[in-house]
Amino acid sequence: MNAPLAPVALQAKDFKSDYKPVWCPGCGDYSVLSAITKALAMLGLRRENVALVSGIGCSSRIPAYTTCYGFHGVHGRSLPAATGLKVARPDLTVLVASGDGDGYSIGGNHFLHACRRNVDLTYIVMDNHVYGMTKGQPSPTTEPGWSSKLAPGGTGLREFHPLVIALASGANFIARAFSGDPNGCAALIAEAVRHPGFSFIEILSPCVTFRPEQRGWKDAVHPAPVAFTDDPGRAARRIMTDDGFNIGVLYKGNRPVYAVPASNGGAVEDLETAFQL
Amino acid sequence: MRAKPEPAARYADFMSRAYAMELEATERYAQFAEQLETHNNREVAQLFRKLAEIEKLHAKRILEEMRWPSMPAMAPAYAWEGVEGPETAPFGSLHYLMQPWHALEIALRCEQDAQKYYEGIAASRAPQPVRDAAREMASEEAEHVRLIREWMKKVPQPKAGWDEDPDPPRVG
Numbered sequence: 477m478n479a480p481l482a483p484v485a486l487q488a489k490d491f492k493s494d495y496k497p498v499w500c501p502g503c504g505d506y507s508v509l510s511a512i513t514k515a516l517a518m519l520g521l522r523r524e525n526v527a528l529v530s531g532i533g534c535s536s537r538i539p540a541y542t543t544c545y546g547f548h549g550v551h552g553r554s555l556p557a558a559t560g561l562k563v564a565r566p567d568l569t570v571l572v573a574s575g576d577g578d579g580y581s582i583g584g585n586h587f588l589h590a591c592r593r594n595v596d597l598t599y600i601v602m603d604n605h606v607y608g609m610t611k612g613q614p615s616p617t618t619e620p621g622w623s624s625k626l627a628p629g630g631t632g633l634r635e636f637h638p639l640v641i642a643l644a645s646g647a648n649f650i651a652r653a654f655s656g657d658p659n660g661c662a663a664l665i666a667e668a669v670r671h672p673g674f675s676f677i678e679i680l681s682p683c684v685t686f687r688p689e690q691r692g693w694k695d696a697v698h699p700a701p702v703a704f705t706d707d708p709g710r711a712a713r714r715i716m717t718d719d720g721f722n723i724g725v726l727y728k729g730n731r732p733v734y735a736v737p738a739s740n741g742g743a744v745e746d747l748e749t750a751f752q753l
Numbered sequence: 754m755r756a757k758p759e760p761a762a763r764y765a766d767f768m769s770r771a772y773a774m775e776l777e778a779t780e781r782y783a784q785f786a787e788q789l790e791t792h793n794n795r796e797v798a799q800l801f802r803k804l805a806e807i808e809k810l811h812a813k814r815i816l817e818e819m820r821w822p823s824m825p826a827m828a829p830a831y832a833w834e835g836v837e838g839p840e841t842a843p844f845g846s847l848h849y850l851m852q853p854w855h856a857l858e859i860a861l862r863c864e865q866d867a868q869k870y871y872e873g874i875a876a877s878r879a880p881q882p883v884r885d886a887a888r889e890m891a892s893e894e895a896e897h898v899r900l901i902r903e904w905m906k907k908v909p910q911p912k913a914g915w916d917e918d919p920d921p922p923r924v925g
Contacts, residue, residue: 501847657836
């Protein structure tokens with residue numbers, strides 16, 4: 477995070493736009509929106525120095541609901557767009573919003589390389605283990621036995637493990653949060669923004685329409701029993717063996733952040749010259 | 754989720770918590786109203802608006818009583834036992850087809866939790882003025898519980914299958 481701070485502290489509501497979310501009532505994403513705006517207020521940032529980039533899906537609607545700069549991009553391509561933005565404008569605080577379909581399936585490959593590059597971004601994935609916007613198809617994090625009309629008997633496929641993948645690929649900060657705890661989410665998002673490099677937060681965000689049983693997550697989540705580690709080996713063991721409901725920061729690394737090459741500091745006019753006919 | 758907070762050490766800290774609790778409840782009911790307005794469930798949206806107004810009045814009364822121009826800074830001990838204030842309804846409590854009775858059921862649970870919260874402080878080893886204020890707040894919340902129960906009697910109870918949608922979003 478290197479954006480200038482607001483001269484007068486803004487409140488969470490100052491980061492909310494006039495557009496009313498169209499998520500289903502009870503959706504966890506309402507809480508994540510609230511947490512993001514709270515985190516931005518906690519960090520004392522100015523609206524004009526924050527950009528929220530997203531892909532496609534329920535969770536990716538978030539940029540429109542904030543007063544920051546936003547880019548509602550192409551399915552699965554939020555990370556490349558955000559990476560380009562951060563490299564071109566390192567002064568901005570860039571947050572990326574995605575879901576388990578957008579981020580782990582269509583955008584799965586970008587996820588790996590964004591972790592590897594370690595550009596200073598905060599990647600927030602609202603994981604509800606289903607494609608909600610397109611009526612409930614199984615996503616990469618759906619349990620193999622989850623049966624529905626669209627996948628009778630379940631997919632039988634092992635679920636994707638985003639936190640382990642992030643760790644193995646080089647993410648510099650890894651946390652898991654639960655949307656039912658908006659204040660806890662806000663604190664984790666703020667911590668992720670402060671941590672240099674690529675920060676990844678997986679937020680368990682129930683889909684009450686297609687996965688109503690996820691209302692039960694509130695009873696399953698619990699604080700991570702041990703403090704975070706900076707040792708990737710230890711973190712890998714912990715993340716691989718946890719029950720998927722450990723909440724908190726799980727890993728904080730010390731990898732050097734991707735440095736923007738000095739030659740990228742060209743003026744906009746120079747770029748325009750190249751496109752003149 | 755978090756460590757149990759220390760009992761409010763001072764009366765002002767206690768009242769600032771009480772104010773925060775009412776404010777958080779106001780905001781959440783207003784958010785619920787917006788969500789249901791978006792989904793054209795106007796009856797329940799209106800009810801949540803009304804509940805938000807009621808909580809706002811409670812918050813205003815605390816400010817007036819304490820002669821605070823705005824919300825004071827929270828004491829370091831400020832925290833709830835749960836993830837949010839005891840009077841704040843969880844985000845996940847809604848359904849797009851819910852009926853007024855369901856909204857009142859949510860409000861009833863919140864008022865009961867608030868009553869329990871204040872009763873806990875009243876029975877703690879907090880300073881006497883805090884315990885006295887907590888006892889008073891608990892009895893106010895008990896009165897709200899009674900009023901909501903009365904309100905629920907006037908509202909039709911949802912029939913079985915209230916959440917069945919002839920044009921469901923859910924195909925699974």
